[in-house]
Amino acid sequence: MSDREDQLVGEFPKIPKQERAQIKRDLLLKSGHELFISKGFEHTTAKEIAAHAGVATGTFYRYFSDKRQLLMSLLENQIEMLMPPEPKWGVSNPESMLASLLELHDERLKKTGMQRLVPELLAKDKEFAEVLQAAKRKIFTRILSGLKRAYDNELTWKDLDLNTVTWSVMILAEHAHEKMKQCGNQTDYREVAKVICRLIFPPEVMKQLHTNETVTKEE
Template identity: 80%
Template sequence: MSDRKDHLVGEFPLLPKQERAQQKRKSLLKSGHALFIMKGYEYTTAKEIAAHAGVATGTFYRYFSDKRQLLMSLLEDQIEMLMPPEPKWGVRDPESTLAALLEAHDRRIKEMGLQRLLPELLAKDSEFAEVLAAAKRKIYDRILSGVKKAYEHNLVWKDLDLNTVTWAMMILAENAPEKMKQYGKQADYREVAKVICRMIFPPDVIIRLQTEAECKVDEIE
């Protein structure tokens, strides 16, 4: 069990081995997921989750200490999916590649549904906020490493601070589609990708990447 899992979830009352018990636990997780999305975390109770799953309230507490543990179990293996995607540099068409990554990321987020709970959780659960912040730092470090390698290959602007570039890119990737929706525009990932790429690459590099043979990606990533 990882340190992160210990920190987020804690020790379960029971981890079932029999298939029937495993199915009950999975049913509780599925019901919790549905109710958290429908009602929000604060207004969902363990009793409601158990009823939705078709089991007694006591059965809920057989597998989970409380509703927080159930929610963190849902989020545990999906935290990295909440993070913005890591771009690929040195590909022939960086705008299209990044747009596809952003679109796929948004599709995964929507399928999860739990991102709607994040503002509520971050305001009330300091442990979860710390774990999410640590996950963001990890993806930031990975993206920064890629930008630095692209810099070494003379692909990015030479007069920009790479830490600031990475920070700005993460802000755009995380928030631009939602901001577009707030102003009545449909999320256009190609436009978001275009802005990010213009921020990263000088015009001549973009032209070169679009027209030349694809660079060796393993040298850039």
């Protein structure tokens, strides 16, 4: 394997303007996605990606300098999809809303399959690790901002450090889909949402929120 295949190097490629070139590039992206998911990044070569896409290896290098560049193109628009969902605290039933968001996040992860590559990439690619960390910081800031608003509206426990709460929420939300591996049973996102909400809201606040939901439905 050449150095170009062995090292995770390269920048984002330019998208071709001609329709025929775009079609070939899209075929290569689809091929790379399928092979990366089935074989892993390390064991996939540019030659295999090209063959799987039904084009010559030389065609691959017209659009991508290496397999890492192709992978980064795949991830460029999917980084947000790898991030835990941002809860909505101001709704009448935060448990139900959060459970729905967690289920949707799990469905997206299963659909793309890209999260399977993350551990391998984090160990090899410093740039990717930095991009992923920056995306996590953005989500952290948004979740913390929402919690601060809930705190100012006297909805949360008053003796909790919101930074720690935000970190806990992200850990639970990000790894909830792995419960099957750790515990041996399927993840019930309603139960995960319940744990997160009890961490944030006192019982009387949850009761009030549910009461408001009941009143709204009756009206």
